[in-house]
Amino acid sequence: MQYLNDPNLLWKLLMQLASGMGTSLSIFFFTLLFSLPLGMAVALGRMSKRRWISAPVSFYILIMRGTPLMLQLFTVYFFLPKLVGPIPRLQSTLIAFSLNYAAYFAEIYRGGIMSIDRGQHEAAQVLGFTKAQTFLQIILPQTLKRVMLPISNEVITLVKDTSLATAIAVSELFLVAKNATSASGSVEPLFIAGLFYLAMNTVVTVFFNWLIKRFDYYRT
Amino acid sequence: MLEVKHLAKAFGGDAVLRDVSLTVQQGQVVAIIGRSGSGKSTLLRCLNHLETVDGGEIQIDHQPMVTTDEQGKPLYAPKAELRRLCLKMGFVFQNYNLFPHMTVLRNLCQAQEKVLGRTRAVAEARAKELLGKVGLQDKAEQYPCQLSGGQQQRVAIARALALDPEILCFDEPTSALDPQLTQEVLNVIRDLAKEKRTMIVVTHEMRFAREVADYVIFMQDGYIRAEGTPDAVMGEGRSEELSAFLGLLGDG
Numbered sequence: 080m081q082y083l084n085d086p087n088l089l090w091k092l093l094m095q096l097a098s099g100m101g102t103s104l105s106i107f108f109f110t111l112l113f114s115l116p117l118g119m120a121v122a123l124g125r126m127s128k129r130r131w132i133s134a135p136v137s138f139y140i141l142i143m144r145g146t147p148l149m150l151q152l153f154t155v156y157f158f159l160p161k162l163v164g165p166i167p168r169l170q171s172t173l174i175a176f177s178l179n180y181a182a183y184f185a186e187i188y189r190g191g192i193m194s195i196d197r198g199q200h201e202a203a204q205v206l207g208f209t210k211a212q213t214f215l216q217i218i219l220p221q222t223l224k225r226v227m228l229p230i231s232n233e234v235i236t237l238v239k240d241t242s243l244a245t246a247i248a249v250s251e252l253f254l255v256a257k258n259a260t261s262a263s264g265s266v267e268p269l270f271i272a273g274l275f276y277l278a279m280n281t282v283v284t285v286f287f288n289w290l291i292k293r294f295d296y297y298r299t
Numbered sequence: 300m301l302e303v304k305h306l307a308k309a310f311g312g313d314a315v316l317r318d319v320s321l322t323v324q325q326g327q328v329v330a331i332i333g334r335s336g337s338g339k340s341t342l343l344r345c346l347n348h349l350e351t352v353d354g355g356e357i358q359i360d361h362q363p364m365v366t367t368d369e370q371g372k373p374l375y376a377p378k379a380e381l382r383r384l385c386l387k388m389g390f391v392f393q394n395y396n397l398f399p400h401m402t403v404l405r406n407l408c409q410a411q412e413k414v415l416g417r418t419r420a421v422a423e424a425r426a427k428e429l430l431g432k433v434g435l436q437d438k439a440e441q442y443p444c445q446l447s448g449g450q451q452q453r454v455a456i457a458r459a460l461a462l463d464p465e466i467l468c469f470d471e472p473t474s475a476l477d478p479q480l481t482q483e484v485l486n487v488i489r490d491l492a493k494e495k496r497t498m499i500v501v502t503h504e505m506r507f508a509r510e511v512a513d514y515v516i517f518m519q520d521g522y523i524r525a526e527g528t529p530d531a532v533m534g535e536g537r538s539e540e541l542s543a544f545l546g547l548l549g550d551g
Contacts, residue, residue, distance in 0.1 A: 202396035205347055206410035206462065207386045216409065220400045298444040299399045 082267045092259055092268055099255030100275050103241040106172055106251060107279075110237060113177035118184025125189055143182030149243050151175045156247045172244045176237070183233050191226035192218060196299075224294040231287035238279050252276070300325045300497055301346070301466055305367075306355035308341055315341045317521040319355070323466065323514075326495040330502055330512035330529075334544060337518040339501045343468050346499070347390045348381065359384050360465070386414070389464030393471040395455040397443040403430070403454050404439040407461045415462060422461075429457040433487050449480030453487055460491075467491070469500040485511075505545060509533055517541050 082089045124136035143151070155178075156171040166174070195218050203213040242253035256272035301323040308316040315338045323329050331339040344350045346357060348364070352373050357364040364384045365375045375381055397406050407426035411417045417425070430436045433453040435446075443451050452472055459467055469488065473481040485507050491498060492511050502508055508515055508529060515532040517525040517540075525532045525541055533545065 196396070198392060198394060198396035199398065201349055201390075202392065202398070204349065205385070205388070205390040206458070207382060207414035208410065212413055216413065217398055224400070297399050297442045 080267070081263060081265050082271075092271065095255050095259065096252060096268070096272055096275060099250060099252035099272075100279075102169070102249060102251040103238075103244075103253075104279070106169070106176065106241045106244060106249070107238060109173050110176040110180055110241075111234065113173065114180035114184055117177060117181035119188055121181050121185035122188035122192065125185060126192065140182045140185060143179050144186075148175070148179050148240060149246050151179055152243060152246060168244075168247050168249045171247060172249055176240070180233065180237060184230065187226050187229045187233070188222065190229075191222040194225055195221055221299070227287065227291050227294060231283070231291075234287070235280050235283055238283060239276055242276075300327075300360060301499075302356075302358040302361075303342075303346070304356040306342065306345060306357070307353045308338075308345055308350060309353055315521055316345070316352075319518075319521070319523055321516060321523065321526070323497060323499060325497055327497055327514055328492045328512045329499045329514045329516060330508035331499065331516045331518060332502065332505065332508055332544075333518035333524075338521040339516075339518045340470050342518070343390075343470050343499060343501050347388050347468060348385050349390070351375070359387050386462060387465045389459035389462060389467040391452070391455050391459050391467065391469045391472050393474050395443070395448070395451045395475075397451055397455055397458070399443050402440050402442055403435070403446070406443070406454060407458050410458075411461050425461055426457070429460050430454075432460075432490070433457045447480060448476050449483040452476065452480075452484045456484075456487055456491075466497045466499065469498065469502070471501050471503065473502070473504060505533070517544070519544075 082092055121136060121140065124132050125140065127133045127136070152172065152175040155175040156166070156168065159171070159174070160166050199217055199221070200213060203217045208217065241251055244251050245254040245257065248254065252272050252275055256268040259268035260266055301321075303322070304320045306316050306319040307314070315336075319338070319342055321329075331342065333339045341350060345352050352365055354367055354371055354373055356366050362380075362384060363376060364381065365373050368374050376384060397403075398409070401409060404423065404426055407429065408419065408422040411422035411425065412419060427436060427439065430439055433456060435450060435453055435457070438446060438450065438454070443454065446454065452475075456467075456472075472488070473484050476484060481504070485504065488498070488500065488507075489511055500508070500512070510529075512529055515526065515529045516523055517532055519540060525538055532541070537545075
């Protein structure tokens, strides 16, 4: 119990972990920032009636969901630079994570969009709405309510998946904790890091509970 | 006002409409009756472009919505023209299809503002007037899920009327409702008939058809088997087929 018995040492560790958590949080937020909208574009592509759009998009989703995220991370970090020049570690992480999560979000959106009753499309059509208006004003708002719960699942997973960035030596929370454990021979840093992840996901959970409640104003 | 010639429609290999022709005059209330699967809903859906026809012609106000080329293939009007023509038709669904995420008022205003380009003030004034007409002025700020089925259907009627269609179509508007709520909705349609609004009503309510319609069309197997005034079609001289159908309903 070398950390828990020494307030100075513990404080130092907490500061290091907090700084690592900052990096984890930026992976988290930027991944969501890119993948949530990208996922919608992918979902629409996947549902396109044009096969030259839907077929490659289906293939992309298959690769993203069918291979390990860590492998995708390596691919972006080690091979993409050969094509486009050097990419810093953090940016590599964001590219790999955003592409991966967009595929999962896309399938969640697609399920939500397909679950909307055909009658909603028909009602919009007879009222003269264009296809774009129908999607944005009628279908999308109802879809968002339906996808919130599965989206929250993915977002919680993402908090923990940020630790995969350790694999390409991004100094996020998990790497910091692992290094502290290696240096001290104590597993305490890893368990304290676990509490950090738990704290982040508690916030995420409370946030989604609040958001889902906000959609409670109507039932279908 | 509406002219339909030789309409044909099949789903897969099953012909649902075979050579259906009819004319609807301004101010006329046309009731379409017949068993499930006789093609009456499909006919109504073709008129509103919810289904594409396989052949035949539809003209609204003497303007072609769809015609047939020499090979017998249907030829629809260009997209913009088609939308304009479809806006002359209003449609009320069996299961209302209100937008659940919008208040009653927004349900009535959204298309007025986004499709017809009315200002919010104009749209809301019109919406409130129509809600008054269907007896729901106090429900403007409620959501559809807070209303009974009959109230939802009356909102749906008001929503269709808000765009000032020339012909209002009803696809079994009371089939999802219990007898009491059915009367609520039928009363609204009755009031509209008194105003000489042009309407086409697909219905299983025989008494209503007989009482409110100016013209009754009886469909079976994708054909119009009898048509005329309610008395002529449903009265003494009616066909055996129709007697059998009315007998099934216990309403002969």
